[in-house]
Amino acid sequence: MINRRVFLVAALLTILAAAIFAYKVVILELPLGPDAEIDTWNVEVRISFNGSDGPAKASLYLLQTEGHYEVIDERFISGDYGLSIRQLTTNRKAVLSSRLASGQQFLLYRATIRRLARPHELEVTKTPEVSAPELYGAELAAARNVLESVHRRSADVETLVSVLLEELGSPASDDNILLLLDRDRSVLERANLATRILALAGISARVVHGFALQRLARSAAEVHWLEVFNEGQWLRFGVANAGQDIPDNYLPWWRFDRPLASVEGGEALYTRISVTLDTLPARDSARGVSKAERSAVVGLSLLNLPIETQALYHVLLTVPIGVFLLVIMRNVVGIKTFGTFMPVLIALAFRETQLLWGIVLFILVVGLGLAVRFYFDRLKLLAVPRLASVLIVVILLMGLISIISYKLGMPRGLSVALFPMVIMTMTIERMSVVWEETGPREALQQGAGSLLVAAFAYLLMNIELLRYFVFVFPESLLLVLAMTLLLGRYSGYRLTELLRFEVLGREP
Template sequence: MVSRRPFYIVVALLYILGIALVVYRHVAFDVPLWPGEYRNVWSAEAKVEFDANGGPVMASLALPDTQEGFTHVDENAASPGYGLSFVTKDGITRAEWSISSATGHQELYYRTDMLSDPYAKALPVTVPTIDKSLEKEPIASAINQILAAAKTRSADAFTLTREILKEFKNQEQNAALLAKYKKPAYLLVEILNQADIPARVVRALNLEDGRRRQRLVDYVQVFNGDKYDLFDPNTGVQGRPENLLLWEYNTTPLLDVAGASNSQVTFSVIKKLVPVNKALEAKFEHTDMLNFSVDMLPVEEQSLFKGILLIPIGVMVVVFLRVICGLKTSGTFMPVLIAVAFLQTQLFTGLVGFLSIVGVGLVIRSWLSKLNLLLVARISAIIITVICIIGGLSVLTYKLGITQGMRITFFPMIILSWTIERMSILWEEEGPKEVFKQGGGSLLVAVIAYLAMSSGMVQHLTFNFLGLQLIIMATVLVMGNYTGYRLSELKRFKPLADELHKK
């Protein structure tokens, strides 16, 4: 008989080590065990990319600072081989990288940490100068017609801006002509300047947790005396949206690169919970070698790991429901991948998309079975079919104005194809009852795993405490050692229980 002692020792060590790591990170670094007790810090990373021509390179990037709703608490940059300086001129600070010689594709990183602070006050803002451009016909006439109509219904700079944006919709011909001339934000600034109203285009970053490779959006900053407000030139909405960070707001280039080509800058964002005292002191201990945490990585990788670290939670749910409860699923860990897709699509949209894809796929698979194709060709055809179904549903939902529907592209296409194949074979061999049993079990497990993985508490713990992964592993090993009756099998003893109850 094989001794179980090594197994129990390993499980005990995993529990002890996992709990110790969680306690250490909580005590030593003051990371909260419960979300909501601490302040939000948005970590935004700019990734500068360009192709160097082989000679000296100079790159300059506009930087954000303390502003309404956000306090700038920390910044750092990664630029191997480059000299880096933060240059301040006329109250404007920019990051400047330089190198004597560089060739090929280059990547530079700058990261800023902005504390969500409702009491934050922006630095003094200088009013931009008014630049009246002399346009040629028919551009000048189109601008004058829109401005003249808007002036009759306005009283100040803000109301005039709103009316100009309305006129873009009322005067469709003029709007279409001007749209080919300039981008909406720059066009609005030019029209306001014609009315002697100072305005400028500012570049802003939408702070959304876990977003990667996004670009800045244009807003128009309109001044009315010593006050100003923001306008969205595309929607006409006045006011500053929540979680909007102004990145470039001094009428300077966002990125200026000399000695290179194909330059661009993209942004990644992640939200962190930081203890109040540490946030206010602006001291983050990322350089501590004992601080083995995900927040030491670049923001783009942090966003990726935030989702990856949730997968063990889904795996634990699958093990419990299959080993302890005895639920049948189509595929072992297919429900976990579906649950991960649900995190991107939201539950209702994901359920509708999953049922639609599998339902249509089964119908097409039944037709393919009549063609007597080889397995490889049949699976390939199903994969192409699944892709076509997902593409068609995305286009259909977009046409209907349901933007959530476009996220069904997050479904694992290969896994869905094999699921359709297995269900079709199961239908032929066992009948529809077994198909619905396994399919329904898979969907139930996926929903339960989604509910566990979408919990704010779970997301907070898995991201901030890597030791939790060891605890989950130990729990999975314990459940894997279970050899007793599954809960679903207890119904076999119901007649015996009823008979004993009668006695």
């Protein structure tokens, strides 16, 4: 039974994994666990547009060091575009230009920023001038009315702004605000209106645009807030939360009523921002290691991939762990499941649905699908059309569950769409065959076994430390491979066989 070759391969894989791991830990000093103090983010902006066979000029606001955030590195990937960066009073702007742009154009801006313990103070020399807002006629009158009513209910500039933002944000606001806001009640629109009304009162205010920094956002949404000048400094007011302070993780980016990127000589402009928390050791960024050195350090690492691909690998690399668990569950414990890898794929879907909801949704889809499948059986269909019909029903069921749960105010139900539908279909098919041939008991047993393994796999694959570990040290998967190979030659009893052959163990 002992197969030397398997042991040899497993040993080589283990040694290789240990060597790479030791090199990374001892020589490169990569931290073993996710460091709570790490506060470095990679921000990436992708711009694409269609050139119109002539000169094109794209402008983009850039991140700048201010407040709690410091830009420690930035770069452009822009092909043969010329680049000029201009420092404006409160914004930094890059202009990328090309004489001839035809077809789809791609530009990439990447910056690394870090959070400071003590914020940079904005230096303010003089009170900014307030110019008359662009309000005319009925709008001007309405704005005056709003200002007057807000003024009456406030004591100073700070309370004035708070009351104003509250007024603009409340859904049952008066006719004046309805007139001014028209139908667009977005945060941005409210912020812009607030600056104009404050200008009427001679108060200098500006809209700040930025992003909420988070662990991982493949496509981050813009956030907006207000800065109001008062007694020599700029005060910040959240607009979405009506005048409260803004959250700490809001990263200021650019100011005034303009879009992040704009293009001349092109159309169909598309911008996308992604943000990831960098897993680089905090001390490297703090020391300001140069770009070249840093890329040598992580040269052969997933950390060097584009952020979106990194996010993908964050998920992909946990799959081997789930698969390893599956091997143990099937060959050592002896739990029967439908389909070899079905539980791991279900576990991946659980990441989005969360465990409890995932199980409920899974049972719902498979249960309803099974009912329909039994009906189809009576119609006596050929195999492939029947499978296809079940697949169509599964998709319809998923849509239906999404709609109903949304209507019931349970947005979690929407994530049912992330279930792998082909796998669900095959599960329904196999379950119905087992049901018919061996009885409902066996079918339900195997169904429950699959769910159990999926739940375990989900819990294991979601351990933060483990996910960090396989991402920063992917060589650990070689170890997983080695263990899986060894399990491939495991000839001992399965746990369930101890139960099954119990009667034989009792014999003298």
